[in-house]
Amino acid sequence: MVIQTSDEQTDEAILVDGVIKTFGSGTSAVHALDDVSVTIHQNEFFTLLGPSGCGKTTLLRLIAGFDHPSAGTILLQGQDISHLPPNQRSVNTVFQSYALFPHMTVAQNISFGLEMLGRPKAEVSETVDAMLSLVRMEELKHRRTDEISGGQAQRVALARALAPRPKVLLLDEPLSALDYKLRKDMQIELKRLQHETGITFIFVTHDQEEALTMSDRVAVMNHGKVLQIGSPREIYDHPADRFVADFIGDTNFLDADFSFASEGRLLLRFAFGAEIETGSVDGVDASSRVTAAIRPEHAKLAPADDQATFVGTLENIVYMGTDTHYHIKLGDGSPFVVRSQNLRDLGEPYRTGQSVGISLMPSSVQVLKN
């Protein structure tokens, strides 16, 4: 029996339990969320990741209070907030379009939430100054919001949402409108803000790179369901299914037969004749069809001899700066990509059309159920 201490109880910032959200009714009903359960810890940088229409923004809006669940409950530090309006829950949102009030200055935007909470004037102006320095925007205090750049508007939106010190901060794809360089800076900036304020961040994005860079844990969603929750490393190295493996990073998928090898080990037999021995895999029956997932950077190009795991024809070489992608056609025609890191001034040792080998460690093969 597990005895829960009070510390463990308050460790849950947000508990989403069996939430269903249906829009419309009858035959035109759309199930935006289909029995979603997620636990988000105190002081965690948690990311909801998935393609557009997967339900991540719907879940965020339910936590913010703009919509309410059709079934299930949402707890904020143990309190049921499922049907509370947004102005009665200590959760603030950074909107995708920032939604700064255009008729107010930067400072007025930041003080809005504090004023609405009825905080004393001295405290409001003190907090506004503290927030401005937190997001490094002191000089723009009295600017109008249409006189600042996208990156600056982003910082003001963050300061405005953080000023009332919410228990949870929600971020709805806040970086999608920024250019690449600025987005990189803001990723680090968001991490710093989360660390300095100690507030739980729930971040919504469709950008897997963003999710991996910033998050403590990631929930991958598709079609209104949570497919996998884990640290970025867990999700990248051990994707739960083919969708997760495909959505996060690049992956080579190869069909294989799965059977017992003679020494009690398991054997993957590929359509083009190659075989790999692996350990046992949870949840996969022996003698079944499976998919082998192999990350391009976990494979190496090798001479096309008996030592190579697979042999194929080099079809295309794509130089990417940091690394080179080799597109190879295997024996049965299935494509395979190998990513190789570039060294300076070494030149390109391979030519398209030549026969190459691919060498693999057995541990780099992830077996997925079909």
Add this chain to the structure above:
Amino acid sequence: MASDQLRKGEVRRNWLLSTPALIILLSAASGPLLVVLVYSFLTPGEYGGVVWQFSWDAWISVIFERDIFDDTISIADAHLTILWRSVSLSLMTTVVTFILGFPTAYFIATRPPQNRNLWLFLITIPFWTNLLIRTFAVLEVIRNEGVINTALIAMGIIETPIQILYTDTAIMIGMTYVYLPLMVLPIYASMERLNFNLVEAAYDLYATRLKVLWRVIVPLVKPGIVAGSILVFVPSLGTFVTPRVLGGGKKLMLSNLIELQFGSGRNWPLGAALSITLLAMVMVALIIYIRTTQRDQATSK
């Protein structure tokens, strides 16, 4: 320079193109206005018309009246009452159309986009009906034997009909009905451009519904509110048919008084002076409108 000549030619052509408009403007608007202005400084003819003799009398009569026996001048109560009725009824109409029109515009702007045009169409339907017919329809509703009174008596709420017809209230009801679309449409136009994320943001930042309305929605749709108010107030000041039908000829507004001077009053100069007064009041309203919009633009730049 060749380019200078080209520009000169272009300027000449532009002037030529605008000639028809200028001719209409001068002959149909500025010209008659000038005639009215000149008439207001002349002496009334015996059977209407004017005698070409300079006089301040018409302008003095706008506010003052001369005693028939001893020529002493006193404030003209009747004219002031009518002036005041025009201004106050127009202001009240503006306020009432705002109170009714703002929620209507909000309602339409928050419908799904494909349904909005239907709602807007419903709002503008009365425009396709003749003003006189619409006014008589209102009369039918509010008269002593009309729909409202009959219903109230039938329900036993009142025993004798409430006298609404031929009062200031009747005129205001009529003007509100006629001018409501002019308030709804500009507010809707502003409201439709409103980013409803801002409403969510305010609500998210602990604002109550009332605070969201006053701190976010009203300031952002203010241009529409000001435009709607002007569009209702200006024609209200000059309303003629509504007080004639619903005020029963007893409760005059400025336009009715002007009509009276050119008709049975046989005092064209006074009618002209009153017309210019009405025009001046409209100009004041427009100047206030321009000032507010300019200030808003200055602060939003």
